[in-house]
Amino acid sequence: MAEQGQVTLGDVARAAGVSLATASRALNGATQVRADLRQRVRAAAERLAYSPNAHARALAKSSNAGVGVICHDIGDPYFAGIARGVMRAASRHDLQVILGSTFRDPLREISYASMMRGQRVRAMLLVGSGFENREWQESLRRELDLYRATGGRVAVISRHRGVRADAVLPENRGGAAELARSLLALGHRSFAVLSGPLSLTTVVDRLAGFRSALASWGIHLLSTQIVEGAFTRDGGYEATQELLRRGLRATCVFASTDVMAIGALAAFREAGLRVPDDVSLAGFDDIPMIRDLTPPLTTVALPLEDLGERAMEMALLPERPARVRVERVQGQVVLRASTGPPP
Amino acid sequence: MAEQGQVTLGDVARAAGVSLATASRALNGATQVRADLRQRVRAAAERLAYSPNAHARALAKSSNAGVGVICHDIGDPYFAGIARGVMRAASRHDLQVILGSTFRDPLREISYASMMRGQRVRAMLLVGSGFENREWQESLRRELDLYRATGGRVAVISRHRGVRADAVLPENRGGAAELARSLLALGHRSFAVLSGPLSLTTVVDRLAGFRSALASWGIHLLSTQIVEGAFTRDGGYEATQELLRRGLRATCVFASTDVMAIGALAAFREAGLRVPDDVSLAGFDDIPMIRDLTPPLTTVALPLEDLGERAMEMALLPERPARVRVERVQGQVVLRASTGPPP
DNA sequence: ACGTTAGCGGAAAGCGCTTTCCGAAAGCGC
């Protein structure tokens, strides 16, 4: 109980009058120990407020009861939703979660990965689209390869050209295409896109899917009608303002993510444009809050919490099979009041 | 590079042709090592893709470069915002973050705390109101005392009767009182409250503050006009429905948190009540999204990200002083369009 | 009642790293 004092297994053993080895076995319950002894050890441990040193244990067993999770921004509802699923899964497996939030800095992503490798985490989860930059992809891939070489498991959610790993992949292309078809069915023939940073694969895929669906109707996106913005509410807001400055030549706007769409909604409102009467607006992800906007936002729904749970489970599966596993997750188009027929 | 192979400091030392001790010093840079040797060691480490085993290091130094953070629900925007601040601070100090999400289960809270004690984290951060249950408080307090007895530091955000720890305390009472005064100033004289679970100190404080401000105007809350609900959007939604069933006898409704207020807004809309024309609505916290609701929500703004950063910094301060430190954080009443004069 | 087998508990060898303690080598003054 002293400031410096750490109660060790040895102390417990002594207090219980057994050997160190017996104490260890009694507490971990693997091998047989006489019931009364086990009881005595347990009691001693309790009495001394013994707390096994996780590092010593990890070192001795050369395995660790932790997993690492790296995301772009834990404050973003998209990641927060996924993180919730991850926590659930981890808790089921009695694994602690080490969290990294890169704030979209690729360097930080790599440094987190490296730190987690040093921690010898059981598995690593990369959440969110990777960076399109070859150099970083390369660094990250190297880091992950090293990690796997020592038996680590890697899974990713939605991403990462250049990283060969088990993956839970939202159908970004397919979802966006499906959304485009729904919008076409509403009668829209001219579109604009508020795109996230085109350095992210997710963004590229969603744009590609959307575009290809339009193309098969012979509709092309004007380059002036694609505005790139940050992956945030304000990014969407500003991109929309830019779009309006350029002159909106579309009856329907697709934002790469719901978060951006929220910003767009605000910008439209400020500009005096009514959604969906003057312009329709759709997003992607189905983060919880958008149901409560006015109007509620049309989107492609992703089961965020599931995504997290499934990726975690996947990373925890027994042995790495020869081929990477890929679980594709369909997005579900949800038409809400933010989209309607063109004016 | 083999499946099992872990590159150790010994391997690096051998490859560099120096002793193990020298290798350690060369890499950590504390003591003097000849420049050329250090270079050789660095090169060898690089070549072998050496990754220091964090557990071995933690064990040897008996100190760990991690902090633990326990919150109720990482998926909740309130915690997500705080978590963002925490991550920033931790990243500044090169500390890894172990995250626990209790999903409002006190048992899980205690088990996280205990696990983090086992991890010998440098500091522990408890985020979110504590449970009002004496028994849990007691268990948690014991766990934390044990943790501190071995030199651990604890800080809390917003909470925890029974836990004596450095704290960042949002002025829940004061903020709610201030809000009440603003609402009174708008002309309201009859109020209803959508309260979160009364087992949480935060909720109790906010209710008390609100109530006391009313009391000084001689206004009392009818017990039928206080409805308890879960701390979620749906909790707010259902509590509002219950309130309507009981008969709304108020011109203004105060929800303990913004998240609940969002549910309330939906429920009012469904019931055909216009906000703020028929009823005014206010929340607490100022989570980002409520600015974009229709109408934008009046609330008491808390600097969420700051809260996280400050608590983290506080927990990391050099030595524990004799008295616990307390930083009080004022909430700022932000009047938005969800409140107006009574009908 | 004796030999055999099974099973329990103790001693000890690590797990990979840090760090103290020392001896050796190098640099300095007079």
Add this chain to the structure above:
DNA sequence: GCGCTTTCGGAAAGCGCTTTCCGCTAACGT
């Protein structure tokens, strides 16, 4: 040029736990 101080690098002792290896006791069969 000799003795002394100063550095620098190596050997070794842990950090707290798990686990193998073994000796011992107890239980069983005939």
